[in-house]
Amino acid sequence: MTVSITPKQFHESGGVDDWRVLWSVAFALYRTGDFATGVRLVAEIGRLAEAAGHHPDLNLRSAVLEVRLITKDRWSLTDTDLELARQISAAAEALGVRADPGSTRTWEFAIDALDVDRVRAFWCAVLGYETAGDSGIADPDGLYPPVYVQQMGVMREGRNRIHIDVGVPHEQAESRVAAALAAGGRLVTDRFAPMHWTLADPEGNEVDLATWVGRD
Template sequence: MPEWITPRQFHESAGVDDWRVLANGVSAHFRTGSFDAGVDLLEAIGELAAAAHDPDVDLRSSGVTVRLMADEQHGLSRRDADLARDISTAARRLGAAADPTAVQDVQVGVDALDIPAVRAFWRAVLGYREVGDEDLLDPYARGPSVWFQKMDAPRPERNRIHLDVSVPHDQAEARVAAALAAGGRLVTAGHAPSWWVLADAEGNEVCVTTWMGRD
């Protein structure tokens, strides 16, 4: 039986400094500098995963991004922390440095009066799968997830679709500052450091979110 842990317990685990808890699991990016070096790291990850569980791996010419998906019901487990530590050890052995600024999750939020009816449309048009009562996930883990927020009454004066950008907890304030410097405005920081609500020059909203508050 897996030992389930909180995001905070994951970050307090030994040897996981390269990794960051995001909306849909825990991720790390390792700069390899070449495709061949990335393949070497991928092979090492494959050997480690064979004795643990399968991660999602994105191989590019410049680096390798690894995501350990949280269990949809329970979240993270101790084996996630153990595998993360082992992958980091392998990356260091191969000379691949971690870059925590290169990981994020993007989620689309849809406000709806009738969530089942609206969600059915988006599931069909995107080819996604349903998770729980509110979420849709790309079965190939290529596109952003979609979640649905219940509205009590129509709100025609504001947009009803927004983005959530889940970033590492130690990168959030810099990301917010960059967005404000680029012409955005702060709608509310009342829930920081869990999330900030920002808007562009025409009022379209986005939330910058972290795991903080999901202890």
């Protein structure tokens, strides 16, 4: 039986040093060095995934391969993801491919709304997306960033109603906040840190810098 696990349980398990959980997804970023090596690693991941009956999302570029693992019918990590992550790490090591966990990241758009369903319908039409869960919309092919529509009781004024959520490894978060402030940004609030910090660029455009910490 498949068992759900938390990000903390995933990270405390052995054999997953290549991986970082961003929100509810386990990511690994491999520096393949060249496209042919990336293709070989993809082929090995494909073999492992077929044997497990569990399929990750892969993003292959000329010298980089990103792997994402989550159990989609639960939208959570499970022991199946954990075991496949270990196998993928072993396959990468056998091919001499190194992971670069510090460069792992993901992002989405977030929109404040009073009527979530109407706002979602508009953005689905514009982007060719479909609804996902209670408040999100997503590319049906999984190729482009999702959009989170955030329910508001009262529309806030004086601040952006659209912002970007950026997910980073938990050990990178504070240094990323410091770098953003050094680059001219400002801290809007750290009320929810270390789960997320809200920052703004020099002209007030906002971003939430987020980790899994605090979500378990």
